[in-house]
Amino acid sequence: MVCLGLVVIFTLLAIYGEIVYQVHDFRDITPAYQKTDLDMQFQPPSSKHWMGTDGLGRDVMSRLIQGVSIAYKVGIITSLIAIPIGVFFGCIAGYFGGKVDDVVVWLYSTFASMPGLLFILAIAMVVGKGLLGIYLGIGLTTWVGICRLIRGEVMKHKEQTYVQAAKALGLSSGRIMFKHILPNISHIIIVTFSLRFPAAVGTEVFLSFLGIGVQDQPSWGLMINNARMRLWQGMWWEMTFVTIALFLLVLAFNLLGDALRDALDPRLND
């Protein structure tokens, strides 16, 4: 329950952050989280700046909230890339079997062989710095897991009577796959989404930290990178609050994912 509450809070913050960003972008003015104030550098938390200010006098809290919306964008957009690819290939491989299955298995075992993070970094490097590189890097590498799960599940469902009945009615393969089988295995998609969300957020933080990801928006990875050196001079607040926010977000989604998995499909428990 607590984790659900946290997820709701974070979601609202992300929507708020996105609205703030869009409004300021549309009206072409500098939003509060980008406003620099050199008289207010490195202020510890106070009633004016609840989480202190950073090296350019920017308010850490508003940047943190903006970071939530970036994290959400990454989590959602990478899912929108990875899940359709995985579901599509998983469905056709499981349903048609034979040659199609061989090709899909070949494709995903090739992708699965690539060394995870390094492959994501390489894609992000090739695509170019910025959010697009992150989306593609994470999206194009993480469809393998869901593809495998869906393929296995579709294979099982293919033998069941409702599919046989649909076939006997002369329905097209596409219709059987996506209208009949897919709704029956949609819980896998939901569980996968909630479990890969925190992983995607973590990867984004990592990429932005390395300077390959987000460039001028306040991403958590960039904030950690900025705060890292300041930490050694005793300016703990930026680091601490970003860390706590990141921890809470990932924890909430991990717990939510586990709970969903237990509730929706006990057999997936491994």
Place this chain on the structure above:
Amino acid sequence: MIKYILKRILQMIPTVLGVILLTFILFNVVGGDLAAIALGKKVSLQTLENFDEQRGLNKPLFFGTRAKSRAYEDLDLSAGAGRWRNWSNAVYSAEAGTVTLQPNASINPLAFELGAEDEFIWTLSFRGEGTLAGEPLSSTDWKSTKVRFNGGDAGFQTLENTLEIQKLKLRRVNRNPFDSQLTFYIRQLLRGDMGYSEGFKQPVAKLLRDGVLPSLSLTIPIFIIGLVVSISLSLVCAYFRDAFIDRFLVIFSVALMSINYLVFIVAGQYFLAYKNGWFPVWGYESVKYLFLPVLIGVISGLGSNIRFYRTIMLDEMYKDYVRTAFAKGVSKPRVLFVHVLKNAMIPIITNVVIAIPFLYTGSLLLESFFGIPGLGYLSINAILSADIDVVRAIVLIGALLFVVSNLLTDICYAAADPRVKLK
């Protein structure tokens, strides 16, 4: 058994080819233009051409009889004068989108001399009179034509008349259409040549050899200690199933999993090394320098490992042989540590063998934070400086090792469980 192994090796080949193709697509097709970034901004086109020649980048991608050369970029004069601004006896007209060569001009638009052993083709549309690469051109109306020539003089010459040009492009004739970037790459791999790093001015193979030991000195202790600790803790969980300590460890592992890797490193380096001075902060001089990175590596991996092994142990706990053993009156520790652990070995071995390639590629972050000159550090530097040859080699080797360790896992499976062979 030998038949099974041979079959599995045959099945491995498509995946290996797939991996090679995927790295090729990623680094040559999508990222081909990036390669030259490693050279820096101010380089002559001749240097670029040599760079391309060395890496086969001046060939067609997959297949083709024509290849581009850096000596002359394709130019459509209606879009701008480009290099043609440099010559005073060539007059550019923006409205018409043409260049008019004045009488008695001799202009060579190439950035450098072409190799004499290759054949080249100019494709152009022109009007007027003159010669190109020794071939006479003459037409009163606009006309498109091709001029074939062998290296050497490739320039324009006019006598008493003017010559107008509209479009101009240069192609090298690729004598063997299969002599492409892809075959170049595969031949290179077959020779065992990993390429040459422009950023480090060294062959990639040497960089990899130098980086392996530091990486392994970091990853092997992390791996072994992590394995021992997490398997022990998972056995504790299984032993005290649903008791307080089990619950605690489960929550603890979820919490550990939720802490970002970066945070472990930054906090560990700050509190343990900088604040309290228990460990050296940065460097790779003696064993002492490895303690902290190893500790951080073990702790950060602990969460997911405990969960993974706990699930395996609990799965085994409900099997019939366990019930039988209990019924026979075997003590709980003996069932757990002798019977269950032995049977749980198969999934454990899978997990262990699969982790081997990652030992090789090292830990990207730990190495760069603690200044350990391993492959992870190398990869990060190479990625930041767009040193494609290095990144490609590391990605490829990581992937190949993964394929090989998959094969080993399957063979281990077959050795442990004869039923596997029949599938």
